[in-house]
Amino acid sequence: MQLTPEVKAQLAEQKKDCVFCKIIKKEIQSKIVYEDEKTLGVLDIYPAVKGHTLYMLKEHYPIMPYLPVEDFTHLFGLLPQLTKAVKGAMVAIALNIFIANGGAAGQQYPHFLIHLMPRDEGDGFFQFLFNRKEKKLAEDKVKQLQMTLAQIMQNYFLSSPQEWHSGAGGRPSYLQGIESRGLVLYEDEKVLCLLPSLNIAAGQMELYSKLEERYIEKLAIWDAVYLFTVGSFCASLLFQVAGAQGTNLLVKSGISDDNRDGRLCVYILPRAQNDSLQGLHWQPEQPKYNLDGVQDKIKEKMWNVKFRMDMAVEKKAVEKTIARSSDVVKKEPEFLSSKDEILRAIQRMQGK
Numbered sequence: 042m043q044l045t046p047e048v049k050a051q052l053a054e055q056k057k058d059c060v061f062c063k064i065i066k067k068e069i070q071s072k073i074v075y076e077d078e079k080t081l082g083v084l085d086i087y088p089a090v091k092g093h094t095l096y097m098l099k100e101h102y103p104i105m106p107y108l109p110v111e112d113f114t115h116l117f118g119l120l121p122q123l124t125k126a127v128k129g130a131m132v133a134i135a136l137n138i139f140i141a142n143g144g145a146a147g148q149q150y151p152h153f154l155i156h157l158m159p160r161d162e163g164d165g166f167f168q169f170l171f172n173r174k175e176k177k178l179a180e181d182k183v184k185q186l187q188m189t190l191a192q193i194m195q196n197y198f199l200s201s202p203q204e205w206h207s208g209a210g211g212r213p214s215y216l217q218g219i220e221s222r223g224l225v226l227y228e229d230e231k232v233l234c235l236l237p238s239l240n241i242a243a244g245q246m247e248l249y250s251k252l253e254e255r256y257i258e259k260l261a262i263w264d265a266v267y268l269f270t271v272g273s274f275c276a277s278l279l280f281q282v283a284g285a286q287g288t289n290l291l292v293k294s295g296i297s298d299d300n301r302d303g304r305l306c307v308y309i310l311p312r313a314q315n316d317s318l319q320g321l322h323w324q325p326e327q328p329k330y331n332l333d334g335v336q337d338k339i340k341e342k343m344w345n346v347k348f349r350m351d352m353a354v355e356k357k358a359v360e361k362t363i364a365r366s367s368d369v370v371k372k373e374p375e376f377l378s379s380k381d382e383i384l385r386a387i388q389r390m391q392g393k
C-alpha cells in the first residue's frame with residue numbers, strides 16, 4: 042500500500058513511543074531468539090503457551106496491509122523455518138500462528154507482529170476452540186467478496202511472468218468434497234479459499250494450501266509467501282466488504298485439542314469492537330517457569346534459519362506481481378474508504 046503523507050506522519054508519531062521499536066533498538070531488554078537484518082524474534086514475556094514467540098519486522102508498520110512487498114516476503118517467507126525451530130525446541134506436535142490487525146482484533150501495540158504458539162494435545166489452551174454456528178453474510182456481500190477476490194487474483198496472474206497458473210487446478214484428496222462445507226470463494230493450483238456455512242463470525246474465511254495438508258513448516262518459502270499474500274488480500278476484503286473493524290489471521294497446523302484432524306488452515310476472521318469473539322484473547326500472565334531456559338532451547342534451533350537470497354530471481358517476480366495486484370486494490374473505488382477505515386483503526390489503537 043502507498044502511504045499518504047498524513048499516514049506517514051502518524052506512523053512517525055507512533056514510532057516514538059512504540060515498545061517494540063525500543064525492543065528492536067535494544068533500549069528495552071528482551072529475550073531474543075532470532076535476529077536478521079530485517080526481522081526479530083523474541084519470547085513473549087507473558088506467554089499463552091510455553092515457547093510463545095513474537096516475530097516482527099524491525100521497521101514499524103501498524104497492520105498487515107501496510108507492509109511493503111519486500112518486508113512482507115521476508116517476514117512470511119521465514120515462517121515455515123521459524124515454525125520448525127520453535128516446534129523442535131519445544132518438542133511440540135502442532136503450532137498456531139496468530140495475527141491481530143487493529144485494536145478490535147486484540148492488537149495491543151501498533152507494531153505489526155506475528156505470534157508463534159507451539160501446541161500439544163492436552164496443553165490446556167482453549168482460546169482457539171471454535172464453537173461454530175451458522176452466521177450469514179448478506180448475499181450481495183458474498184458475491185462482492187467472490188468477485189473482488191477473483192479480480193485481484195486474476196490481475197495477480199495476468200501480470201505474473203510465472204507460467205504455472207492455468208486455472209483452478211486439481212484438488213488433493215484432503216480437500217475433496219469441501220464444497221459441502223460452504224462456498225468455494227476462490228481456488229487456484231496452490232490454494233483454496235472457503236466461506237464455510239458453519240463459522241464463528243459472518244464472513245469468516247478459511248484458506249487451505251493444496252500443497253500441504255497439515256504442516257506449515259513443510260511449505261517452501263515462496264509457497265508460504267503466496268499463502269499469506271492471498272490471506273492478506275482476503276483480510277483486506279473483510280475490512281471493505283464485510284465492514285470489519287479489525288481482522289485476525291489464525292493458522293492452525295498439526296493436531297491439537299482445537300484442531301482434531303491436524304489440518305493446515307488459515308482462518309481469516311472479521312472483527313468488531315466488543316464482538317462475540319473476545320474468547321480468542323488470552324490474559325497476560327507471568328510464566329511459572331524460567332524463560333531463560335526456553336530462550337536457550339529456541340535460539341539453539343534457529344542456527345540455520347535463513348532467507349534464501351539465491352531465490353532472488355523468483356523474489357523479483359513475486360514483488361512485481363504483488364505490487365501490480367495491490368494496484369488493483371488501490372484503483373477499486375470501494376477501497377478508498379478502506380484507507381479511511383485503516384486510518385481510523387490506527388487512531389483507535391492510539392486511543393483517539
Ligand SMILES: [Zn+2]
Binds near residue numbers: 056061062100102
Ligand atoms: Zn514500532
